[in-house]
Amino acid sequence: MTETPFTHLKAVVFDWAGTMVDFGSRAPMGAFVEAYGRLGVEISIDEARGPMGLPKRAHIAALMADPAIAARWRAAHGHAPGEADIDAVYDVFVPLNEAVVTDYADMIPGAVETVATCRARGLRIGSTTGYVRSIMERLTPIAAAAGYVPDNLVCAGDLADGRPGPLMMYRTFADIGVFPPAAVVKVDDTEPGILEGKAAGTWTVGLSVSGNMVGLSLAEWQALGADEQAARRAEAEAKHRALGVDYVIDSVADLMPVLDAIEARMAKGDGPSA
Missing domain, CATH: 1.10.150.240 (Putative phosphatase; domain 2)
Structure with a gap:
């Protein structure tokens, strides 16, 4: 039996600050x-x-x-x-x-390992960012030295329009050769980044703890008591849910079970939330 293109994911598209590097997007x-x-x-x-x-x-x-x-x-x-x-x-x-x-270029814990696992599953790795290219020219060599080299990079200013519209995602689809959008997951810590994925028709995964919505460094986050962590996580999760995100996790380190869940839903004919 021939497998349909919609049975399995083809790519994950990651944001940069607060998602893959710079815990707290500082x-x-x-x-x-x-x-x-x-x-x-x-x-x-x-x-x-x-x-x-x-x-x-x-x-x-x-x-x-x-x-x-x-x-x-x-x-x-x-x-x-x-x-x-x-x-x-x-x-x-x-x-x-x-x-x-x-x-602020340290990789977020688990990011490199998550990308390696995605690649082992045959997934392409895309990236979009609100940074302009001159800023990314300083950041990408540091990420590469740490083991993170995505298959493409689309920066703010590269196209006529950016987030929260879909054009940077469309460029990513073309760059890495993936289609349909429903076979792609967008992972981001910000409202415009999540809306970018939704506008393009992809699955969306919001990051509650590692990014802008909490806005603390890893050390600052770890120094909080359990109750304060729970309160701040809940607040960030609520912001993501209000955007209609498909899933919310603490950080990119928690992504793999979500990809399993998405593929299980795809096998049943489900697609991303509108």
């Missing part, structure tokens, strides 16, 4: 705060985290649209923030992020 946060600070406007780490996962210029635009930040910008500069102001922050932000990204 590298961009100080750069956002510093970039605004250099232009006379104070923002908090929590505010900076809000739009995480978007391409970085879009992230800055989303921050500028926040009424509180816009009011601070008006007070500092005498006018509401516009496109030129977004560009000004972006031009300061990118070199700052380039400078610090290598300080």
